[in-house]
Amino acid sequence: MAMAAAGLGPGEAAAAAHALSLPAEAFGNDPRVELAWAMKAHQHAQVYFNLISSVDPKFLNLTKVDDQIYSEFRKTFKDLKIDVLDPEELKSEPAKEKWRPFCLRFEGVVEDFNYGTLLRLDCREGYTEENTIFATRIQFFAIEIARNREGCNSVVYGSAREPAAEDAASG
Numbered sequence: 001m002a003m004a005a006a007g008l009g010p011g012e013a014a015a016a017a018h019a020l021s022l023p024a025e026a027f028g029n030d031p032r033v034e035l036a037w038a039m040k041a042h043q044h045a046q047v048y049f050n051l052i053s054s055v056d057p058k059f060l061n062l063t064k065v066d067d068q069i070y071s072e073f074r075k076t077f078k079d080l081k082i083d084v085l086d087p088e089e090l091k092s093e094p095a096k097e098k099w100r101p102f103c104l105r106f107e108g109v110v111e112d113f114n115y116g117t118l119l120r121l122d123c124r125e126g127y128t129e130e131n132t133i134f135a136t137r138i139q140f141f142a143i144e145i146a147r148n149r150e151g152c153n154s155v156v157y158g159s160a161r162e163p164a165a166e167d168a169a170s171g
Contacts, residue, residue: 119140
């Protein structure tokens with residue numbers, strides 16, 4: 001969906017795009033900014049899902065510091081079940097107290113570490129309203145890097161390969 005289709009002209013679209021780079025404290029609840037953010041987050045989610053559908057996730061690097069993110073994540077969240085996330089493990093007060101210091105370790109290490117992004121709850125499924133939660137960028141990276149390395153996202157990659165294999169067999 002283009003910004004123009006969302007009711008924004010070229011000038012407004014440029015202003016909204018610029019606004020996405022400013023800190024959240026600079027805004028109230030400007031619907032144009034919220035719309036631009038939602039479109040950007042949705043586009044990011046689509047690109048990521050297409051990526052893990054096309055490339056074996058075990059071989060993906062999402063950042064330059066994937067090893068550090070994964071190591072710190074598993075030290076801090078040893079027993080966190082990542083294939084199907086419980087929203088309470090991300091959003092409850094005790095969870096926030098545990099996540100906050102983890103996230104802050106990546107300030108200055110991961111660009112835009114605390115920006116909002118979309119995260120799938122069940123890694124076997126795509127981005128739908130029921131299967132999506134709002135998370136920080138570093139939470140997204142930590143969980144998705146773990147899902148990739150631990151083979152959870154291989155289900156998505158395998159499912160995307162099945163129709164191609166069926167076409168080749170019948171062709």
